[in-house]
Amino acid sequence: MKHLIPVMIPVLFIIAGCFNPESAGHQGKKDSSSPAEPVKITYTITVTLPHDTSYFTEGLEYYDGKLWESSGGNMTESPYPSVIGVVNTKTGKNDPHAVLDRRKYFAEGITFFNNKMYWLTLDNGLGFVYDATTFKQLKSFKLPSLEKKGWGLTHDAHHLIMSDGTDRLYFLHPDSLNLVKYIKVSDHNGPINNLNELEFINGYVYANQWLTTWILVIDPATGIVKAKIDLEELQKEADQKTAERRELNGIAYNPATDRLMITGKKWPMMYEITLNSWFREP
Template identity: 35%
Template sequence: MIALIIMITSAFSYTQYAQRIPKNKLSGKQQYLTRVLRDNINNPQYTQGFAFLNEDTILESTGLYKQSGIHYINLKNVNTLQNQYNLDGQFFGEGCDIINNKVYQLTWLEKKIFVYEKEDLQYIGQIDLPQKIKEGWGLTHRLFNEETQILISDGTGYIHILNENFQVLKSVLIFQGLTPVNYLNELEYANGILYANEYLKSYILAIDLDEGKVLAKYDFSELVYEAKRPDGCLNGIAFNQQTQTFWITGKNWPFIQEVKLF
């Protein structure tokens, strides 16, 4: 695999990638860029959600009962967790996102959304997921007709579209060709395209949400193999708006990999 395996280099020099690729031009190919190593022996993180706060700081939600939490990491020092907040042991953390200057974190079977201050992750309160959503899995958002829409996956092939009050507007079943997909998990919305992984699979799907169809499939089996984690499926997708690149990782992975998707 061609990759720059560097603790941290000029990770943010990729402004040449700022062009947007039309939906019908996605090829399913990727380019590996910077890699940042993590200490998953002494500081393991069961990644469930991933989203950029700013150019070099990522919001990370982690799972497992009695181990779930939320924190920031800086790509220049990924083993130091910033503003860490630990969930009560009865909650299993899932996807997370930063929406309108607040941080939101899903929980799995408990179907709660925890709300935090963006600056320091101070706990604000919680929201119940609508009954229609089976479980809390992935979370992201988009601007649609000048309004914020919340996008949630629940372990099925549906993406649920909610308004800012977390009321379901509609649910879209996603197809790859004529076949519905399943187990949609971690979500990231970027440049009009929804990116999602399928649970326990080694690829990321690019999805046209309005058409309900997969546009491209990115195979990261090479990275999954290198991670050497039997429990470590690909489960973190964060888009850096400044560099127009993605940083991806998985549960207890020993690295975070920057990639350009074509």
């Protein structure tokens, strides 16, 4: 044993060096490559408008100077119309332009692109394409979602962008409807699920996160959440005026006013809001 002591002493010093407090203090730090915490964006309510409480809002978009809204419904669980219509912002009522058979389809997100209207369904793994002038149905297409579901829909200059309630955003070719790519959405805490209604604004995807009061501002190149808008106060007001709590869902950007129209499923109001700052990369 005497011959082992000189050998063990250097080893103990090496072990002690591995556990010195200064080194240990660095182990708990986040990787410098982790995304930054999203910026919090505040807003101002410009005007409050009536909303048709028979509409289970799944899609909201300005097109051709009009506000369009999609409502989901079926014969059993959600007895509301599966319809898309133009919103009369003075009354909140809708002028239907296309209707799906709610015995088969629960209507979801919409977007208008290149004189066509694209419309998703929830559980059928299908979407539909319409002529945006005549509203004649042109064709159907299979959704690329792993869940075989459609939730939110928007577009950039080249692609349709679709959510399916997971952390994925799918980019589709607007003509072939084939999947071009997908991204996974995350922030500084990890993956973000329940991505719902979408709007593409100033180079970013704005997304309602289902069952929360957040609108997320997502970089479409990386999937990183760059900013967040908390609409808790709007949700509270809607809860006070309805017998059953319904989720925030509906983002429409009006380029004529540079404002957003916000609503929720069966909410009695729509809110036109001005963001106090738009997110821009530094």
